[in-house]
Amino acid sequence: MQPHLSHLFADDLGAMALPWTAEEPTAPRLLVLNTSLAADLGLHAEWLAGPDGVALLTGQRLPDGAAPVAQAYSGHQFGGFSPRLGDGRALLLGELSTPLGLRDLHLKGSGRTPFSRGGDGRAVVGPMLRELLIGEAMHAQGIATTRALAVVATGTVVQREQPMPGAVLARIAASHLRVGSFQFARATGDGDLLRALADHALERHYPALAESAQPYLALYRQVIAAQAGLIAAWMGAGFIHGVMNTDNMTISGESIDYGPCAYLEGYRPDAVFSSIDDAGRYAYGNQPAVGQWNLARFGEALLPLLADDETAAIEAATDALAGFSTHYRNAWVGVMRAKLGLDATAPTDVVAALAEEHLALLASAGADWTQSWRSLAAAARGDAEPWRGRLLDLAQADSWLERWRAASPDPELIEATNPLYVPRNHLADAALRAAEAGDLAPFERLLAAVREPFTERPGLADLSEPGSAEFAAGFRTFCGT
Numbered sequence: 001m002q003p004h005l006s007h008l009f010a011d012d013l014g015a016m017a018l019p020w021t022a023e024e025p026t027a028p029r030l031l032v033l034n035t036s037l038a039a040d041l042g043l044h045a046e047w048l049a050g051p052d053g054v055a056l057l058t059g060q061r062l063p064d065g066a067a068p069v070a071q072a073y074s075g076h077q078f079g080g081f082s083p084r085l086g087d088g089r090a091l092l093l094g095e096l097s098t099p100l101g102l103r104d105l106h107l108k109g110s111g112r113t114p115f116s117r118g119g120d121g122r123a124v125v126g127p128m129l130r131e132l133l134i135g136e137a138m139h140a141q142g143i144a145t146t147r148a149l150a151v152v153a154t155g156t157v158v159q160r161e162q163p164m165p166g167a168v169l170a171r172i173a174a175s176h177l178r179v180g181s182f183q184f185a186r187a188t189g190d191g192d193l194l195r196a197l198a199d200h201a202l203e204r205h206y207p208a209l210a211e212s213a214q215p216y217l218a219l220y221r222q223v224i225a226a227q228a229g230l231i232a233a234w235m236g237a238g239f240i241h242g243v244m245n246t247d248n249m250t251i252s253g254e255s256i257d258y259g260p261c262a263y264l265e266g267y268r269p270d271a272v273f274s275s276i277d278d279a280g281r282y283a284y285g286n287q288p289a290v291g292q293w294n295l296a297r298f299g300e301a302l303l304p305l306l307a308d309d310e311t312a313a314i315e316a317a318t319d320a321l322a323g324f325s326t327h328y329r330n331a332w333v334g335v336m337r338a339k340l341g342l343d344a345t346a347p348t349d350v351v352a353a354l355a356e357e358h359l360a361l362l363a364s365a366g367a368d369w370t371q372s373w374r375s376l377a378a379a380a381r382g383d384a385e386p387w388r389g390r391l392l393d394l395a396q397a398d399s400w401l402e403r404w405r406a407a408s409p410d411p412e413l414i415e416a417t418n419p420l421y422v423p424r425n426h427l428a429d430a431a432l433r434a435a436e437a438g439d440l441a442p443f444e445r446l447l448a449a450v451r452e453p454f455t456e457r458p459g460l461a462d463l464s465e466p467g468s469a470e471f472a473a474g475f476r477t478f479c480g481t
């Protein structure tokens with residue numbers, strides 16, 4: 001039952017869409033199918049798991065009329081501008097009409113394209129399973145995210161530092177329009193292309209804004225709000241994206257590209273795990289500022305659409321961008337309000353002060369992010385010892401506790417907001433190593449846990465514990481693997 005694939009992006013934006021086809025896998029084998037996502041999309045899981053489905057999931061047998069393309073984009077990577085990035089190992093197969101709305105079906109690891117530069121166009125099993133795992137954990141926590149529909153082992157050996165098993169990830173996204181897509185259109189100097197891209201983005205994501213007096217300014221403001229909300233959600237989850245280049249920032253407000261991401265364990269605002277982020281540009285605590293910096297680059301790309309004269313356009317963009325701080329602050333207070341178990345009656349300044357002091361307590365003790373927040377549920381029920389036991393400054397902790405309890409925290413809200421099970425770095429690492437060696441059981445166990453992150457279940461206690469200090473000290477993540 002082949003789904004229909006439209007090609008709206010290719011039709012609207014031919015100058016950014018190179019017709020291309022996927023490399024043929026040597027011996028494709030479905031490793032993981034996301035059956036619940038398939039059901040949400042109205043796709044038949046049994047068909048997808050069969051030979052025709054796997055042929056679709058590797059880009060080999062597409063429905064009639066499909067027009068797969070490699071998408072062009074640019075990007076600021078660690079602050080430096082690369083005018084020509086694009087899908088160097090990926091393809092947009094097309095768009096699916098689903099009960100959730102229009103969704104991109106995209107492959108990662110599908111072979112070389114004209115954007116590959118020196119790369120081999122390939123992806124490997126471990127990092128693609130990691131992308132599936134993190135996306136599912138994000139989704140289960142209610143955080144906007146692209147999601148993997150499947151990971152298929154290609155049977156091809158991929159040369160990295162050592163030979164690795166190759167894989168293709170089939171990804172579902174509200175779209176693959178990135179800040180870098182707009183930078184590409186702007187850099188061509190073709191004003192019509194930039195306008196066509198903005199119109200395409202409006203129609204796809206924010207159709208109501210097309211009617212506003214200044215639709216492109218409205219688009220800019222909307223993306224600023226969406227990204228502020230997304231980054232606030234990451235901060236609450238203790239998530240470090242790791243490579244917030246402008247080509248990894250979406251217009252839809254979904255998280256994308258789980259390359260070198262990681263989770264906080266012992267809380268440090270400057271936590272960074274990426275092997276190439278020596279300066280800590282993408283450290284946990286820098287994420288809001290980097291988000292705003294990226295959105296400034298988005299504003300620059302949009303300038304010709306914002307007003308006829310440049311000074312007016314810059315003023316409009318600057319004014320819109322100044323809104324980021326307010327959006328972020330509001331979103332962050334909302335996230336913290338729920339994490340603290342407080343309802344709408346708690347005044348904003350009380351919530352913000354409690355949250356900031358709680359963070360200071362966690363930071364001074366290097367307390368485990370996930371466990372510390374979760375242990376507030378017991379504290380709200382009267383047993384503060386599990387929470388106190390993680391802290392060092394107990395006088396400060398007790399003073400905080402008294403003020404927090406006075407705001408009437410709800411333990412059930414705390415448990416519904418603060419997960420027990422997240423893809424902790426050491427757990428994901430061990431599960432992926434096992435998967436690469438052919439044993440998927442630990443991966444499946446961890447995936448099942450993080451898909452229902454808030455409900456404590458017997459037999460999963462080890463999945464809520466932090467890794468060893470030695471592991472944390474040596475843990476590094478990698479881009480483009």
Ligand SMILES: Nc1ncnc2c1ncn2[C@@H]1O[C@H](COP(=O)(O)OP(=O)(O)OP(=O)(O)O)[C@@H](O)[C@H]1O
Nearest residue numbers: 085086087088089116119120121122257259479480
């Ligand atoms: N093995 C590879 N071969 C060719 N190009 C690659 C390879 N790995 C990464 N690239 C390209 O390098 C750029 C930056 O890579 P990055 O890791 O941010 O993206 P990605 O993980 O490939 O994809 P996405 O952002 O879609 O999740 C992209 O243009 C990407 O296509």
Ligand SMILES: [Mg+2]
Nearest residue numbers: 247248256257
């Ligand atoms: Mg990327």
